[in-house]
Amino acid sequence: MTYAFILAFQSLIREKWINLLSVLTIASGLLIISLALFTVYNIDAATKNLPERFSMILYLDNDIQKEKVDAAVGILKKNHAVLSVRYIPKDEALKELKTTLKNSSYVFEGLDENPLPDAIEVKLKKDSVGQETVRKFAGEAMKIPGVKEVDYAEKFLSTLNYLRVGMKTIGLILIASLGAGIIFVCYSTVKILFYRRNEEIETFKLLGATKAFIRTPFLVEGALIGTSGGIVSLLGIFAFYYIVLLRLSVSMPIFKAILFPWDLFLVLPFVGTFLGVTGAAIAIGRLKY
Amino acid sequence: MTWADDGNNPMIHFNGVTKDYDNQTALRDITFSVEKGEMIFVTGPSGSGKTTLLKLIYFAEKPDRGTISIAGWETGQLKESSIPFLRRNIGIVFQDFRLLHNKNVFENVAMALRIRGAGEKEIKARVYETLKAVNLRHKADVFPRRLSGGEQQRVVISRAIVAEPTVILADEPTGNLDPDTAEGVMRTFKEINAKGTTVLIATHNRELFRNSGRRVIRLDMGNLVAEDRT
Numbered sequence: 077m078t079y080a081f082i083l084a085f086q087s088l089i090r091e092k093w094i095n096l097l098s099v100l101t102i103a104s105g106l107l108i109i110s111l112a113l114f115t116v117y118n119i120d121a122a123t124k125n126l127p128e129r130f131s132m133i134l135y136l137d138n139d140i141q142k143e144k145v146d147a148a149v150g151i152l153k154k155n156h157a158v159l160s161v162r163y164i165p166k167d168e169a170l171k172e173l174k175t176t177l178k179n180s181s182y183v184f185e186g187l188d189e190n191p192l193p194d195a196i197e198v199k200l201k202k203d204s205v206g207q208e209t210v211r212k213f214a215g216e217a218m219k220i221p222g223v224k225e226v227d228y229a230e231k232f233l234s235t236l237n238y239l240r241v242g243m244k245t246i247g248l249i250l251i252a253s254l255g256a257g258i259i260f261v262c263y264s265t266v267k268i269l270f271y272r273r274n275e276e277i278e279t280f281k282l283l284g285a286t287k288a289f290i291r292t293p294f295l296v297e298g299a300l301i302g303t304s305g306g307i308v309s310l311l312g313i314f315a316f317y318y319i320v321l322l323r324l325s326v327s328m329p330i331f332k333a334i335l336f337p338w339d340l341f342l343v344l345p346f347v348g349t350f351l352g353v354t355g356a357a358i359a360i361g362r363l364k365y
Numbered sequence: 366m367t368w369a370d371d372g373n374n375p376m377i378h379f380n381g382v383t384k385d386y387d388n389q390t391a392l393r394d395i396t397f398s399v400e401k402g403e404m405i406f407v408t409g410p411s412g413s414g415k416t417t418l419l420k421l422i423y424f425a426e427k428p429d430r431g432t433i434s435i436a437g438w439e440t441g442q443l444k445e446s447s448i449p450f451l452r453r454n455i456g457i458v459f460q461d462f463r464l465l466h467n468k469n470v471f472e473n474v475a476m477a478l479r480i481r482g483a484g485e486k487e488i489k490a491r492v493y494e495t496l497k498a499v500n501l502r503h504k505a506d507v508f509p510r511r512l513s514g515g516e517q518q519r520v521v522i523s524r525a526i527v528a529e530p531t532v533i534l535a536d537e538p539t540g541n542l543d544p545d546t547a548e549g550v551m552r553t554f555k556e557i558n559a560k561g562t563t564v565l566i567a568t569h570n571r572e573l574f575r576n577s578g579r580r581v582i583r584l585d586m587g588n589l590v591a592e593d594r595t
Contacts, residue, residue, distance in 0.1 A: 079479050086467075090467065275463075276465055276467075278463075279463045279465060279476075280476070280480065281449070281452075282423065282425065282452065282457060282459075282463070283452070283453075283457075283476060283477050283480050283524070284449045284450065284451075284452035284453035284455075284477075284480050284481065285449060285480045286446075286449045286450075287446075287449075289480055
């Protein structure tokens, strides 16, 4: 095993240009993956708190009795998806509306009676703020006696859903395609190195070398190329943080809100090792010798 | 996988072996045996089938017809995965040397032991001892391209014998050597054989076996035309 490392290191030095090119290609691929993950991570973090602001309004029948309101509130509070329930009498609703529209008070001119109905504001737990669960909850709420109408920001929910699913899909496609690309780079490099050492390998075989003796140095070499690519990409992402993000945040404070997931990037060399070994394993598995 | 020599079988036995390459017969219906500890010569003009015969012995080729057994192992019944382990009992002196030009003399010879999984201490001791035996101890750090033809040949011999194999196969071992160096190489083979190693030398140079008293197998156009003692 030790000798496999020696052979792999010797080959790395002997074929330094092809190996350097592979390392840089892998590093570029991993850097793009990292930046994509970085973007997804920040968008995810930014949208994570949005569900907390989401609320539903249940409009009640006109002149609804106090007992019926209490019963409706009781039913809603028992629902496991509900975070909070607030009864808003129509006078309070009008007062809130007037405060909101204080610059457009002419809207209320000539208004003899309060046109607003009594309502209940319901906030759902973060996990329950999804397109399907909210639709289901709205259906259940409509069945509560005294509830006339249920209103909620359906468009907001679908946009939030598209944003999350879209970003995750783009992230996954990028990771899968670039990951496959990196494996292919390692595969091609190891294959080229193998053919360049064909004569040497033939001699090893005639001297009694097993397949494991011949293959192991190539696996080690694939791992070393992948790991080096991972380390270079890690340095690249740190350079991006220190040179780009930190400098930008000095002049533009909005960049201070951007999160930098250090732990996520520290696995890059290991990801490189895994992809390198996978590429090398596929290459030597497909070779006839 | 272990060498299955129980002492009763001939070390090498060919029985009606035929080998074809693209409808051209390289060897035709060859039958002969080599006993354990014997040193024999295979001779014939270029293209007579000497190299093919050696390749069949070290499993680089398979016979199209007939059977070959090496120390009791029938090559036709061997699994592909067993071949490396059997090859470790055969030291080969290749006609084209097959030296590793990116490794120095020491590493070239050591490779035969590394492949067998020997430890560094053992490798060092045995390689230097073998290089000393062929008078190349002082060239251990030199790369093959900087050696003369005779020195390269001796490196190949060192690599073939360093692991103390049961059989040594040599293909034209004195091909490009001057008479004095060739004599030195032959002396080395005799010494190896004297220790009990079976040696089979393929050569077209009759001077190597003239009056040697050794058995000689003569090939011509793939046929075994004579088997005699000189």
